[in-house]
Amino acid sequence: MTVEISRRGPGVARPFTLVKNPTALHKAPWTADQNAILGDAAFSAARATISSWPGYAPTPLVALPGLARAAGVASIHYKDESGRFGLGSFKALGGAYAVARLLQREVETAMGHPVPMAEIVTGAHADLVAGITVCCATDGNHGRSVAWGAQTFGCACVIFIHATVSEGRKAAIAAYGAEVRRCAGNYDDSVREAQQTASREGWFVVSDTSYPGYMEIPKDVMQGYELMAAEAFEALSEPPTHVFLQTGVGGMAAAVAAQAKRRWGEGRPVIVLADPDQSACWVDSYRAGAPTPVHGDLDTLMAGLACGEVSALAWQILSTHGDAAMAVPDAAAVEMMRRLADPVAADPPLVAGESAVAGLAALFAAMDDAEARAALCLTSAARVLVFGTEGDTDPALYAELVGADAATVRARQPHRRAPE
Ligand SMILES: Cc1ncc(COP(=O)(O)O)c(C=O)c1O
Numbered sequence: 159m160t161v162e163i164s165r166r167g168p169g170v171a172r173p174f175t176l177v178k179n180p181t182a183l184h185k186a187p188w189t190a191d192q193n194a195i196l197g198d199a200a201f202s203a204a205r206a207t208i209s210s211w212p213g214y215a216p217t218p219l220v221a222l223p224g225l226a227r228a229a230g231v232a233s234i235h236y237k238d239e240s241g242r243f244g245l246g247s248f249k250a251l252g253g254a255y256a257v258a259r260l261l262q263r264e265v266e267t268a269m270g271h272p273v274p275m276a277e278i279v280t281g282a283h284a285d286l287v288a289g290i291t292v293c294c295a296t297d298g299n300h301g302r303s304v305a306w307g308a309q310t311f312g313c314a315c316v317i318f319i320h321a322t323v324s325e326g327r328k329a330a331i332a333a334y335g336a337e338v339r340r341c342a343g344n345y346d347d348s349v350r351e352a353q354q355t356a357s358r359e360g361w362f363v364v365s366d367t368s369y370p371g372y373m374e375i376p377k378d379v380m381q382g383y384e385l386m387a388a389e390a391f392e393a394l395s396e397p398p399t400h401v402f403l404q405t406g407v408g409g410m411a412a413a414v415a416a417q418a419k420r421r422w423g424e425g426r427p428v429i430v431l432a433d434p435d436q437s438a439c440w441v442d443s444y445r446a447g448a449p450t451p452v453h454g455d456l457d458t459l460m461a462g463l464a465c466g467e468v469s470a471l472a473w474q475i476l477s478t479h480g481d482a483a484m485a486v487p488d489a490a491a492v493e494m495m496r497r498l499a500d501p502v503a504a505d506p507p508l509v510a511g512e513s514a515v516a517g518l519a520a521l522f523a524a525m526d527d528a529e530a531r532a533a534l535c536l537t538s539a540a541r542v543l544v545f546g547t548e549g550d551t552d553p554a555l556y557a558e559l560v561g562a563d564a565a566t567v568r569a570r571q572p573h574r575r576a577p578e
Contacts, residue, residue, distance in 0.1 A: 196416035224503025240549025247548035254307030255382030295348035298327035305334035383413035402517030408472030432520035434458035462513030490519035
């Protein structure tokens with residue numbers, strides 16, 4: 159029977175829904191099918207390529223002892239992706255890597271022989287590459303990464319955004335030289351429009367979500383994301399007991415889960431997914447035991463997570479290697495953004511955007527509730543890892559929600575205040 163805990167309504171300080179994945183198993187093998195999606199060889203290729211790009215450096219892994227005390231766990235480590243390649247989010251690892259891989263494949267087809275990735279990165283086939291157009295649908299961060307990749311490697315780029323993507327995010331994508339087209343409807347509608355236009359025009363869709371018949375490129379995207387997980391795991395002195403991961407289509411969470419499973423086998427940490435409660439497709443899918451779409455306008459402040467359908471590839475990983483999904487409201491994300499910006503004890507201030515903290519919000523909600531703690535085996539000995547997947551990617555919205563801009567937050571000195 160599926161375990162479900164729901165805490166909502168008046169008097170609940172931190173509302174949430176938690177659904178345990180009935181088919182999750184620490185002992186489940188890492189299958190050949192899963193390894194064909196995210197395996198060591200593909201990851202090594204992604205790491206070698208991405209770490210050769212100018213400006214590559216592992217992002218910081220920040221210990222937050224004050225926040226851990228406030229949550230009631232032994233430790234919290236926060237992987238701060240706000241500085242990744244100057245793009246403001248972990249997405250720089252995925253979309254741009256998939257663009258590079260696509261260009262490599264296309265140049266190979268045109269030339270009729272293998273072409274080393276270094277030749278794509280150094281622009282050795284600029285003429286061929288300039289005739290290629292990549293496109294994608296995005297709520298912001300993925301489109302920025304694809305546009306940056308296209309500009310860096312020299313191809314053309316058109317990005318499709320849906321009705322509620324902010325003007326700030328639109329401008330940030332256009333700044334990398336892409337044409338940006340706004341479509342009616344939600345994220346999933348913009349995915350369909352990008353696909354239809356690409357088929358008509360002979361363009362290549364570089365999507366971060368997969369669906370039957372479209373698997374290769376999102377696989378490259380996820381292979382790029384794995385680098386974030388590998389950097390974090392290598393920087394920890396002890397493996398985490400729990401990882402809380404915010405989910406849109408689930409590509410990022412699947413990449414982290416894959417790294418964890420391949421590294422630690424059945425000793426992998428408990429993996430908890432965190433959806434916005436207005437687009438809780440992972441909660442619904444774990445409840446149903448199969449990918450289950452959420453309909454409607456998916457209206458959440460957590461723009462990067464406003465996805466109604468899980469990625470088919472991510473489902474193949476997380477149907478056995480994800481232990482539970484939680485849904486949290488926008489207010490919980492805002493609380494965490496503020497807490498990180500104005501930290502307790504000697505924790506450093508951190509700039510985390512709206513889509514960066516659902517995992518942390520889910521941890522706090524679970525720690526408030528005895529039944530949820532028991533369901534997730536969360537005790538005061540838990541060593542928790544979270545991924546702060548973006549900084550202030552929408553600076554105006556960040557300043558409005560936090561009450562200070564990113565520069566002001568970063569300039570703050572750690573307080574010596576006791577945790578609440
Ligand atoms: C900041 C941020 N965090 C997390 C995610 C979730 O990634 P995924 O859609 O692969 O689940 C996104 C997706 O756009 C994002 O922008």
